[in-house]
Amino acid sequence: MGQEGGGASGRGLCHGPAGLGDEDGLPVASLGVLGPWQQQGMADSAQAQKLVYLVTGGCGFLGEHVVRMLLQQEPRLCELRVFDLHLGPWLEELETGPVQVTAIQGDVTQAHEVAAAVAGAHVVIHTAGLVDVFGRASPETIHEVNVQGTQNVIEACVQNGTRFLVYTSSMEVVGPNIKGQPFYRGNENTPYEAAHRHPYPRSKALAERLVLEANGRKVRGGLPLVTCALRPTGIYGEGHQIMKDFYHQGLRLGGRLLRAIPASVEHGRVYVGNVAWMHVLVARELEHRAPLMGGQVYFCYDNSPYKSYEDFNMEFLGPCGLRLVGSRPLLPYWLLLFLATLNALLQWLLRPLLLYAPLLNPYTLAVANTTFTVSTDKALRHFGYEPLFSWEESRARTIRWVQAGEDSTQ
Numbered sequence: 001m002g003q004e005g006g007g008a009s010g011r012g013l014c015h016g017p018a019g020l021g022d023e024d025g026l027p028v029a030s031l032g033v034l035g036p037w038q039q040q041g042m043a044d045s046a047q048a049q050k051l052v053y054l055v056t057g058g059c060g061f062l063g064e065h066v067v068r069m070l071l072q073q074e075p076r077l078c079e080l081r082v083f084d085l086h087l088g089p090w091l092e093e094l095e096t097g098p099v100q101v102t103a104i105q106g107d108v109t110q111a112h113e114v115a116a117a118v119a120g121a122h123v124v125i126h127t128a129g130l131v132d133v134f135g136r137a138s139p140e141t142i143h144e145v146n147v148q149g150t151q152n153v154i155e156a157c158v159q160n161g162t163r164f165l166v167y168t169s170s171m172e173v174v175g176p177n178i179k180g181q182p183f184y185r186g187n188e189n190t191p192y193e194a195a196h197r198h199p200y201p202r203s204k205a206l207a208e209r210l211v212l213e214a215n216g217r218k219v220r221g222g223l224p225l226v227t228c229a230l231r232p233t234g235i236y237g238e239g240h241q242i243m244k245d246f247y248h249q250g251l252r253l254g255g256r257l258l259r260a261i262p263a264s265v266e267h268g269r270v271y272v273g274n275v276a277w278m279h280v281l282v283a284r285e286l287e288h289r290a291p292l293m294g295g296q297v298y299f300c301y302d303n304s305p306y307k308s309y310e311d312f313n314m315e316f317l318g319p320c321g322l323r324l325v326g327s328r329p330l331l332p333y334w335l336l337l338f339l340a341t342l343n344a345l346l347q348w349l350l351r352p353l354l355l356y357a358p359l360l361n362p363y364t365l366a367v368a369n370t371t372f373t374v375s376t377d378k379a380l381r382h383f384g385y386e387p388l389f390s391w392e393e394s395r396a397r398t399i400r401w402v403q404a405g406e407d408s409t410q
């Protein structure tokens with residue numbers, strides 16, 4: 001595994017898009033007279049291993065699954081660049097495989113670091129982001145990472161002739177909105193008033209718009225950029241820190257969690273392995289279905305059941321020995337809202353002294369307390385997506401991970 005500090009090199013036999021001289025901008029240089037479409041038939045052979053992928057945020061919860069999924073499911077991969085502010089030690093175990101894994105410690109807000117990492121890549125999967133709905137980071141920082149960082153990725157693709165960009169957006173781009181209106185089993189075309197005040201959903205919405213508007217821009221060499229955005233609902237699975245936090249909280253309370261949200265409020269959830277699989281499929285199919293998929297958004301979905309946030313968590317925490325107390329919320333909503341507001345006030349008062357960022361605040365309460373679920377088959381229709389993991393398997397894997405009690409996803 002190569003380790004880099006803000007740049008990428010040592011690409012071995014991979015050929016970057018700029019040096020191809022192929023009309024479609026596809027990676028055919030080292031395949032002699034074969035055209036791009038013929039390459040597809042060779043996908044399983046070692047000769048076809050010519051693609052360079054870059055995953056930003058590749059050491060995060062989702063990013064790690066995307067990285068591992070690419071190594072398992074993308075036979076044309078030659079080099080995989082993993083770009084993150086903080087590199088994970090698990091990257092080292094990947095160095096024995098046939099694909100060159102290049103770890104790049106870098107910051108998406110630094111345009112030159114992003115440009116260096118993108119140079120020579122065929123596909124960029126941009127999952128890096130500041131996921132903060134708890135007030136840990138300032139609104140300016142969230143904007144800088146999520147919006148300016150995404151703009152840097154787009155510009156780097158344009159400068160370097162990289163044609164395929166997949167962006168990890170979020171359900172939060174749509175809602176729940178500030179009015180708390182329910183979004184009940186909606187799809188990508190369901191009308192909904194997306195209005196946000198919170199910095200995280202605002203930043204994701206702005207970044208998603210940048211990505212979609214960049215579709216069709218000419219990249220170096222004159223070919224069009226093809227972009228699309230995936231919108232996961234609440235992701236769960238191995239590595240989901242908040243799930244672990246609830247588990248430990250339950251253990252501290254003698255094996256109990258207290259119901260705060262009515263069981264009737266549905267919150268969309270999707271297994272991390274399926275979200276990663278969707279990214280891999282989209283990245284692969286963008287090349288072949290650019291006119292259909294370019295500039296599109298897709299909700300990430302699978303067969304996980306529709307439940308409230310807490311009832312869904314109990315699917316995993318129950319088998320780990322926890323119990324959710326109460327068939328109805330134990331505290332009235334007004335009291336929860338009061339506590340959430342108090343938390344926000346304390347956060348503001350204590351900010352000069354310390355960071356107080358509990359899970360409960362007016363925004364997280366609103367998200368957990370508003371129905372937001374998706375029901376769509378757009379990804380199936382556009383690029384043949386079907387979940388790789390059944391609900392039973394997703395559940396079993398997540399339970400195993402919670403029980404293992406470690407922080408690794410494996």
Ligand SMILES: NC(=O)C1=CN([C@@H]2O[C@H](COP(=O)(O)OP(=O)(O)OC[C@H]3O[C@@H](n4cnc5c(N)ncnc54)[C@H](O)[C@@H]3O)[C@@H](O)[C@H]2O)C=CC1
Binds near residue numbers: 106126128233
């Ligand atoms: N966790 C969830 O339920 C959902 C997450 N998403 C999106 O999925 C993506 C991944 O989220 P998670 O894996 O949950 O979060 P995460 O925090 O585990 O991963 C984000 C990764 O981005 C990296 N990163 C942050 N700032 C960076 C910077 N300036 N430069 C380079 N790398 C940076 C972090 O170090 C981290 O490894 C994010 O874009 C998020 O908005 C979307 C929907 C739901």
Ligand SMILES: C[C@@H](CO)CCC[C@@H](C)[C@H]1CC[C@H]2[C@@H]3[C@H](O)CC4=CC(=O)CC[C@]4(C)[C@H]3CC[C@]12C
Binds near residue numbers: 234261267360368
């Ligand atoms: C009121 C509490 C009583 O137990 C429960 C508070 C739970 C919250 C911390 C979570 C409820 C819903 C979660 C969010 C949701 O899954 C959608 C998200 C999408 C993203 O893109 C990022 C993460 C998140 C905002 C997620 C964050 C945690 C919750 C607010």
